[in-house]
Amino acid sequence: MRSLTLSLALSLIAWTSAHAKTTEDMIERARGIHQRVITIDTHVDIPPNFATPAYDLMKPGPSRQQVHLPTMIEGGLDATFIIVFVGQGPRTEAGYAKALSDAFVKFAAIHRVTSDMYPDQIELARTADDVRRIDAAGKKVALIGIENGYPMGKDLRLLDQFYDYGARYFGLIHAGHNDLGDSSMPDRRSREPVEEHSGLTDLGRQVVRRLNELGIMVDVSHASKQTSLDIIAESKAPVIASHSSLEGVYDHPRNMSDEELLAIKASNGVVQVVAFDNYLRAVPQAKQDAIAALWKDIGVESMSDFRTMAREELEVYRERMAKLELEFPKAGVKDLVDHIDYAVEKVGIEHVGIASDFNGGGGIDGWSDASETFNVTLELVRRGYSEEQISKLWGDNLLRVMEDVEDYAHGKKG
Ligand SMILES: [Zn+2]
Structure with missing residues (x-):
């Protein structure tokens, strides 16, 4: 009996150390892959005070910003689309003018970082070739995406200016319908109907055509299902989300339906699966109740109320929200990769990518800021994805789309 116990114990030890060895090997292999592939995060938001002492890309300070150069280096994140986002506001001349000036503040901040503040560390890429060249030179890559077409008002000529400033993708719509089409999330405060235009507007169609001609990727994230299908049908070049x-994994208005997913594939585009807690799985009811109670307490009815909130009030809200987040854990890297698995299964590895939405509500357990980016690769390796596949997911697919879009604009395709 004693010898049986002993031999069982010995075999358990042997199994445990073999298991540990496999895990070690896997981590080692994942590290190699993570280092070799180009990792591109297609959505990182910035506040208006980006590239000021309040948000210095070199100095992770007390602010809760999730992306800095040191954390990108630590996490092996090579490139990020930095977003020129302006929230939807009144569709009036004054509203457009304010939105445009807010957009220019963000463009200027991004250029300040790449041209004046840290040109030795990060460079603005305007082409897919730039991304590869800058990465090979050992620098971080900044790209620019626009979220919400609101700042252009009704002036198509502004798209040319955005292109000159470096914008390489353009999301037509955000929360709330606008002049270009319907949103997946109508503005509740102004009691917007589910649909205003039944899809993409005539102006929206002109925007898509001009983006194609300029060589700016068209982005359907945030658009209503019909609007995004209209956008994909209108675009002559591949489309991204x-x-x-x-x-198909979790039903949320911000998520892509199978129909949209297949349409994006047919356009030869890519869906960048986002690490956003609310979109990955159902938020526990207790957490929803706690957030609703907090909103009520501070007098907030919809997201648009945050825009007019005083800075001190906003700070109080953030503190309370941070406490709440600690109480209820977020979705994790496994949830994110469940969505990636689903998309890969449905449309193939060529049409799937990865985004964080850091500084814009994104970030999950295990990928809570840029420093933890490696964990995503590790989970992909754990699930059996090869280096070639991981390379596609992290950047090659997006670069392929960017090249196709450039080629279309240069008259080489389409
Ligand atoms: Zn967004």
Whole structure:
């Protein structure tokens, strides 16, 4: 009996150390892959005070910003689309003018970082070739995406200016319908109907055509299902969803339906699966109740109320929200990769990518800021994805789309 116990114990030890060895090997292999592939995060938001002492890309400070150069280096994140986002506001001349000036503040901040503040560390890429060249030179890559077409008002000529400033993708719509089409999330405060235009507007169609001609990727994230299908049908070049997850895994208005997913594939585009807690799985009811109670307490009815909130009030909200987040854990890297698995299964590895939505509500357990980016690769390796596949997911697919879009604009395709 004693010898049986002993031999059982010995075999358990042997199994445990073999298991540990496999895990070690896997981590080692994942590290190699992570280092070799180009990792591109297609959605990182910035506040208006980006590239000021309040948000210095070199100095992770007390602010809760999730992306800095040191954390990108630590996490092996090579490239990020930095977003020129302006929230939807009144569709009036004054509203457009304000939105445009807010957009220019963000463009200027991004250029300040790449041209004046840290040109030795990070460079603005305007082409897919730039991304590869800058990465090979050992620098971080900044790209620019626009979220919400609101700042252009009704002036198509502004698209040319955005292109000159470096914008390489353009999401037509955000929360709330606008002049270009319907949103997946109508503005509740102004009691917007589910649909205003039944899809993409005539102006929206002109925007898509001009984006194609300029060589700016068209982005359907945040658009209503009909609007995004209209956009894909209108576009002559591949289309992206810059930060969306999959309705087939979790039903949320911000997620892509199978129909949209297949249409994106047919355009030879890519869906960048996003690490956003609310889109990955159902938020526990207790957490929803706690958030609703907090909103009520501070007098907030919809997201648009945050825009007019005083800075001090916003700070109080953030503190309370941070406490709440600690109480209820977020979705994790496994949930994110469940969505990736689903999309890969549905449309193939060529049409799937990865985004964080850091600084814009994104970030999950295990990928809570840029420093933890490796964990995503590790989970992909754990699930059996090869280096070639991981390379596609992290960047090659997006670069292929960018090249196709460039080629279309240069008259080489289409
Ligand atoms: Zn967004």
